[in-house]
Amino acid sequence: MKKAEIVKRNKKRIWCPGCGLFAVEKVISEEVVNMGWSKKDTVIVSGIGCSARISEYFNLDSMHVTHGRTIPVAEGIKLANPDINVVIISGDGDLISIGGNHLFHAIQRNPNIKVFCNNNRVYAMTGGQSSATTEKNEKTKTDPEGRSIEDIDLERVFKEKKNVFFEKTDALNIEDFRKKVKISLKTKNFSFLDIISPCVAHNRRKGFGF
Numbered sequence: 001m002k003k004a005e006i007v008k009r010n011k012k013r014i015w016c017p018g019c020g021l022f023a024v025e026k027v028i029s030e031e032v033v034n035m036g037w038s039k040k041d042t043v044i045v046s047g048i049g050c051s052a053r054i055s056e057y058f059n060l061d062s063m064h065v066t067h068g069r070t071i072p073v074a075e076g077i078k079l080a081n082p083d084i085n086v087v088i089i090s091g092d093g094d095l096i097s098i099g100g101n102h103l104f105h106a107i108q109r110n111p112n113i114k115v116f117c118n119n120n121r122v123y124a125m126t127g128g129q130s131s132a133t134t135e136k137n138e139k140t141k142t143d144p145e146g147r148s149i150e151d152i153d154l155e156r157v158f159k160e161k162k163n164v165f166f167e168k169t170d171a172l173n174i175e176d177f178r179k180k181v182k183i184s185l186k187t188k189n190f191s192f193l194d195i196i197s198p199c200v201a202h203n204r205r206k207g208f209g210f
């Protein structure tokens with residue numbers, strides 16, 4: 001029997017042409033296959049947003065949960081099924097802004113869950129409002145004069161916890177991205193890969209001064 005593909009190739013993606021999520025899907029899905037993981041032993045969890053739509057493109061059991069709640073749902077899945085690989089892919093708004101509370105507690109508890117954050121530094125799906133990772137002075141829908149505060153420094157948040165894996169990469173720097181996905185999938189600890197990723201709609205809007 002032919003092995004099922006890890007992604008649904010014929011399903012239309014909702015993402016804009018040029019969105020970093022195409023690379024995110026490609027690299028993570030290929031590395032999940034390289035780990036030998038499949039529908040038998042792997043669950044994908046995502047929240048709400050353009051990034052979060054990714055779970056429906058995988059041929060894996062998945063949960064598309066309420067905004068900001070991926071981490072507690074993933075922890076529940078892992079607690080009930082310790083042998084299952086639990087992967088989260090979601091956006092910065094979902095994981096760091098609205099779900100930030102859960103992120104801090106997960107860092108403390110160190111569950112064996114792999115988090116991939118498509119960090120486009122805005123709430124993209126709702127039209128480009130500022131998120132916790134919007135950089136200072138960046139113009140957005142909610143900060144038309146430029147963001148007045150600093151973005152959250154995740155490196156500092158993770159620094160104290162030596163066992164937890166935290167790395168930054170770039171969705172379009174495929175080699176570096178792939179290398180860090182491999183490490184993340186192999187770790188037995190909580191892992192968070194912060195993937196800086198372009199939002200073409202936000203960049204286009206900026207060109208028109210909002």
Ligand SMILES: Cc1ncc(C[n+]2csc(CCOP(=O)(O)OP(=O)(O)O)c2C)c(N)n1
Binds near residue numbers: 050095
């Ligand atoms: C509890 C709740 N608050 C707000 C929303 C509206 N909402 C839908 S998507 C979204 C932004 C998602 O941003 P992010 O997680 O960064 O994903 P992106 O769309 O940028 O990939 C928001 C605020 C919602 N659906 N539920």
